[in-house]
Amino acid sequence: MRTLLIGASLCLIAATGTARAQIAIVGEWTGRYHEDQGDRVPGDVQGDFTGVPINDAARKYAEAFDVTRVAMLEHQCQPYNVAHIYRGPNQFRIWEEKDPGTQEIVAYKIFNGTYMQYRTIWMDGRAHPPDYVPHTHMGFSTGEWHGDILTVKTTHIKKEFYRRSGLPSSDLTTLVEHWIRHGNVLSHVSMITDPVYLTEPYVTSEEFVLMERGNQNWLYNCEYVMEVPMDKDDVPMYLPGQNPFVEDFAKKFGLPFEAVFGGAPTTSPDYLPTMERLMKR
Amino acid sequence: MRMRWPLIATTAAVLTTLAGVAAAHHSFTATYFEDRQMEIEGKLLQFMFRNPHSFVHIEAPDENGTMQRWAVEWGGAGQLSGQGVTNQTLRVGDVVSITGNPGRDPADHRLRMQYLRRPADGFEWGRNPGETFN
Numbered sequence: 168m169r170t171l172l173i174g175a176s177l178c179l180i181a182a183t184g185t186a187r188a189q190i191a192i193v194g195e196w197t198g199r200y201h202e203d204q205g206d207r208v209p210g211d212v213q214g215d216f217t218g219v220p221i222n223d224a225a226r227k228y229a230e231a232f233d234v235t236r237v238a239m240l241e242h243q244c245q246p247y248n249v250a251h252i253y254r255g256p257n258q259f260r261i262w263e264e265k266d267p268g269t270q271e272i273v274a275y276k277i278f279n280g281t282y283m284q285y286r287t288i289w290m291d292g293r294a295h296p297p298d299y300v301p302h303t304h305m306g307f308s309t310g311e312w313h314g315d316i317l318t319v320k321t322t323h324i325k326k327e328f329y330r331r332s333g334l335p336s337s338d339l340t341t342l343v344e345h346w347i348r349h350g351n352v353l354s355h356v357s358m359i360t361d362p363v364y365l366t367e368p369y370v371t372s373e374e375f376v377l378m379e380r381g382n383q384n385w386l387y388n389c390e391y392v393m394e395v396p397m398d399k400d401d402v403p404m405y406l407p408g409q410n411p412f413v414e415d416f417a418k419k420f421g422l423p424f425e426a427v428f429g430g431a432p433t434t435s436p437d438y439l440p441t442m443e444r445l446m447k448r
Numbered sequence: 449m450r451m452r453w454p455l456i457a458t459t460a461a462v463l464t465t466l467a468g469v470a471a472a473h474h475s476f477t478a479t480y481f482e483d484r485q486m487e488i489e490g491k492l493l494q495f496m497f498r499n500p501h502s503f504v505h506i507e508a509p510d511e512n513g514t515m516q517r518w519a520v521e522w523g524g525a526g527q528l529s530g531q532g533v534t535n536q537t538l539r540v541g542d543v544v545s546i547t548g549n550p551g552r553d554p555a556d557h558r559l560r561m562q563y564l565r566r567p568a569d570g571f572e573w574g575r576n577p578g579e580t581f582n
Contacts, residue, residue: 208582209475209476209477209582210474210475210476210477210478211475211477211478212475212477212478213475213478234474234475234478234479235479235551235553235556237474243500244500331474331475331478332475332478384526386526387499387500388498388499388525389498389499389500390496390498390499392496392498392503394496394501394503394519394521395503395519395556395558396505396517396519397556412478412552415478
């Protein structure tokens, strides 16, 4: 009898016989800002360079950066790029594009509400285009599943910023993301490599929660106006050594500027003894 | 900039259905001295009701008595719509009194709106619950 039952079960399994379906990530998602809330939402004083493995080129850029640059006509409606968009306030919608004949997923489509940007993650194994194809804010993405983790690689990303403090990202940035759904929470881990401005990969993470009732506000109408009267050709910036605000964050929290501006070594626990010596100085 | 009222009215009709996206495209703390306040009173020159942030331009004297064009940053149109502010709320020529956080560069003559009052009819914004923006 037992043998018969086991045999029947095996037959049933064979009859249904398909691979386990992929976890679904479709839906409308909104950010949960428990992690890095101060940086991701309101922003803080100028000079927060902590946690980013910046090099000297990035430091020079950040020192010259004037936050009021966003008031320029050319920058008022500038979107965040794909490496940055998930760090700020954002709701997004994910849906599937399926091959009509095979019903296999050809791509995931994402609409990011902030700056109303569309993004495609190709799942059909296609190659990335050559290096000098035009870059976009959302870049060119391909993805593959590893178990229930969607790993996405993105290239051809326009240059923009890692932080509103003026840490720049280059157009040679490569982004690898891992999307992990557990219940109604979608974890998003990014690893950013940038040979121009970073000494090693920059890792960030965020959580998003499924909006069961959907989002009511998907529009982001941005209009260029003369926000603050200025000459058309005026670009707010600081010459070397003349930025009066670059140390504001360090001073506000009583941190050595060397630690705030230090890049990759400062992100390791091994840096703590150095930090203690600097704090005593 | 000459205001095209029919276009702005249409835009406002769309935006009133929106809850307002907090885009936070720049840090207020980095742009303004949030621990300081100053008050200006003068004639409204321009009211730009839009995203990401609305702006009000006021002609008012600076601390030296020299007339300046002040740029006062306000909430996004979607966010303000939820608080009863529309593109018709303020008109060119209105005399208004504004209290705000000054910009970090005094040469910009800019404020972040904290409180607005129009003495002619007593209209005010910024003292009632929910009258805030980000």
